[in-house]
Amino acid sequence: MSGSRAAVAYGLARDAHAVSRALDLDGDALRARASRRLRALLDAAARAPFHASRMRDAGLLRAHALPDSELSAALAALAPVTKRELRDAGPAAFDGGRISGSWFSSLSSGSSGEPFRVHYTPRAWATLKHLVKLRSRRAAGMRLTDRVAILDAVALEQEGVSPLERAGRVRRISVFRPAAQVAAALAAFRPDVIYALPSALLEVARAHDDGAPRGGARHIFTSGELLTAAARITIERSFGAKLSDVYGTSETKEIAWECSAGSRHVNADVVLAEILADDGSVAPAGAEGDIVVTLLVNSAMPLVRYRTGDRGAILAGDCSCGRASPLLGVVLGREVDVLELPDGSTRSPYSLTMLLERIPALVQYQVVQTERDVLRVTAIAARDADRDELSRSITDALRGDLPPDVRIEVVLADHLSRGARAKIRVVQPLAAAQ
Template sequence: MTQTISRLPQLGDWEDLDQLADVQDAQLRQTLTWAARSPFYRARFAQAAAPADRDDLSSLPLTTKQDLRDNYPFGMLAVDRERLATYHESSGTAGSPTPSYYTEQDWIDLAERYARKWVGISAADTFLVRTPYALMITGHLAHAAARLRGATVVPGDNRSLAMPYSRVIRVLHDLGVTLTWSMPTETLLWAAAAKAAGWDPAVDFPALRALFVGGEPLSAARRRRISEIWGVPVVEEYGSTETGSLAGECPEGRLHLWADRALFEVYDPDTGKVTRDGAGQLVVTPLFREAMPLLRYNLEDDVEVSYDDCPCGWKLPTARVLGRAAFGYPVAGQKVTQNRIEELVFGLPAAHGVMFWRARADAGLLRIQMEVRGDARAAACAELTRAVGDAYGIPCEVTALDEGTLVPHRALTAVHDVVKPRSLFGADEDWDKALLYY
């Protein structure tokens, strides 16, 4: 039986956290009904009474990524196959597929959540989607949200032979792209490609008004640098293929969890304790997910959740997403993390021109290499060495590299020969390309 969503909750429907809880509880009953149709949860409920409300839900064990893998492909399915609109798999590297699927009705909720940007999306926008369209949800999600708001979508994909960086820059410039969606690192690669083409990112793309980013941890310092380079706001988004958008940024620059569309908990893997806020791993129960209900799904992302008031007035919890930022390596007795090193690297003066860097954590020495403008090499190395010493008190070796060492110039300027497969070639043609798309 199809359950049609007549109206999804909208920002402003509640005045305080108590009313927000009422919004959640009103939909939770339907969510639990959907879950009972899933073979996975039907088996889990057979071991104990099926939950009827929030209190019952809290007694259920967490759903894990391994549960999804173990029930690949359709062991989590709660609707008839005929009702599915899309099938996806996450970008994880565990080796086993992590399936996810949605109905057309599910997609209404997905698109609306992503479209909740303080920099609004409208029919006047040209929106470049520069994330994968393959099995992951990310490209499809931004595409659907932009079309929901009437924008013109440019499906740029990511790491595609058909869309090299030279073409990305041409599209950004010639089409007057106003909004983009990508990982933060992509925006730095575009800036380098723009400069390689003789353009100034802050001047020669006047239509651009915001960069939407997600998919990797982003330090405050790198975010500021990206915004300075392009001269527009950088708006962060957080979510997953298994859940869609889970949090978006408010006008005050804080990341808010969409708690009217999902229940959130914080799990401490060291103690096993689950709380509504604090630091730990984010646990999610989507409330408008019919095809594949997830109850207390542990994303395994490290977060800090707070219910303190935000000046934006949205009355939603805020989150600081650490992700891989909490992961680090020991150097001389100190835990060194990518997020903290990134803060130090992008804390260098913008005039040094540093955009690309890498580091290796040896047992007693941190080695950092970064591309630096020729006249700034000595100063940049000295400043970063001093900053690492102040932050960690560990030995550090900083090396300045020529621009184009870590990101080769040819990667920014190449135009690939993308052709359709063929089998007949002329005498002076390379027939080793037979049947290939490259």
């Protein structure tokens, strides 16, 4: 991160009211705001050589002249872009073709392990890193005075050193500590709110069961991994807290947040989310596909139809909370995690997790393709579950979807192995396991 703090402070002051009020906009006003921002973004993209040539090929260079009704169809002519393409483009993907000293940036590693840096204008940074997060936390019931514990993939010596932590209201706790130590640190800090990966909270919940002290919290926010229905129940019961799940990526920041009615609302004023079918067309409501997003407020390094690598669906219908923003269905699975089976067929992580999601006694799991014809499911059972029956349920659930020559091994465990940034990779194909 670089850039000017004064410019961010200005962005915060200038946009705080509009960003917070955007949650209450009706559908027409929300779409109008998104269209206006999309036009401005495309103007910035046309100043970046990498995007300009792609937009020319798609006939999109004069998008600012199109009426709202034609804008989304015009955008659909533009091929989606991957992290690798943007990384290879370098400064050609920046507004004006070069970096500015006033920009902020963040670096992501991701499951591929290749670092990728995204640059933001100070105003976009203020909106995406601060205002959008703040409004969804506040809508979920968080207060400005809350004490916040963050279970994070930080080295032990990095705990407690940031300015916010020294001020006393925030505490980072390393997930590399044993779960009993994490539980003890939470109990000592007494947070009102906890941010964490679901897997880290499940480990603490098991430590609670084994007698570790319960710190409690009023609200828990999870992100970064698949959250199963069973995991949600286990975590809420163990901590006595309400849980809300957030979906985002380190490049785009938060894409969708969970309201108190349990729906995941897209932050449609700052990000346009599209679901693409396998043939590249925009999928209809309810249909699963690749999540592709356009970040509407950042002109520094435009992300236009950017492939998140995740799968999901835009749901039909409205949320009972009354907010007009689109609803995002289950989000999981990196595209690269597709399994190739001995008969030449493939399975998406989504299809496997949908089958396993239906098993109530299965709290957490990981599917690893150890051989081309062997899938090993490491499973963590609910506390009162019949373990033999759980093993059978897992085998039966997957059996119906897999060729007969694929062997299914089920291992009941207390712990799953962690990957990059301490995340649990739910489905791991053969190539990645080697």
